[in-house]
Amino acid sequence: MLRRSAEREATSSLGHARWRAVALAGDVVEIGHAARHRLPGSSSAGADSLGHTRPCAVWGRYVVGADDSGVVSTRVPSSWDSRYLGPISRSQVRTVARPLRTVD
Numbered sequence: 001m002l003r004r005s006a007e008r009e010a011t012s013s014l015g016h017a018r019w020r021a022v023a024l025a026g027d028v029v030e031i032g033h034a035a036r037h038r039l040p041g042s043s044s045a046g047a048d049s050l051g052h053t054r055p056c057a058v059w060g061r062y063v064v065g066a067d068d069s070g071v072v073s074t075r076v077p078s079s080w081d082s083r084y085l086g087p088i089s090r091s092q093v094r095t096v097a098r099p100l101r102t103v104d
Contacts, residue, residue, distance in 0.1 A: 018097075019081050019088070023070030031083065032059040048080075057086035067091070 023029045047053055064070055068087035073079030082088060 019071035021069045
């Protein structure tokens with residue numbers, strides 16, 4: 001996981017959500033089967049709570065574009081995020097929450 005990640009809130013056609021940015025411009029990401037490298041607190045699902053099949057971003061290796069972020073929710077395991085939607089455009093980000101204080 002990238003240490004420079006930040007909480008971001010975004011609104012899309014799916015509604016308002018809070019995600020953690022795990023990939024920023026220029027980062028190389030790989031979307032695929034997560035059996036080996038699942039983020040803590042995350043999970044994947046083939047269907048939503050109503051049983052509708054979830055979309056999945058096309059599997060492969062990508063360089064995140066200058067205006068995009070890869071996002072994931074580790075607080076809501078069933079969140080719709082970059083695992084399903086692909087990168088999120090910066091134009092969709094409403095606010096950025098930054099820590100007031102960090103301790104290493």
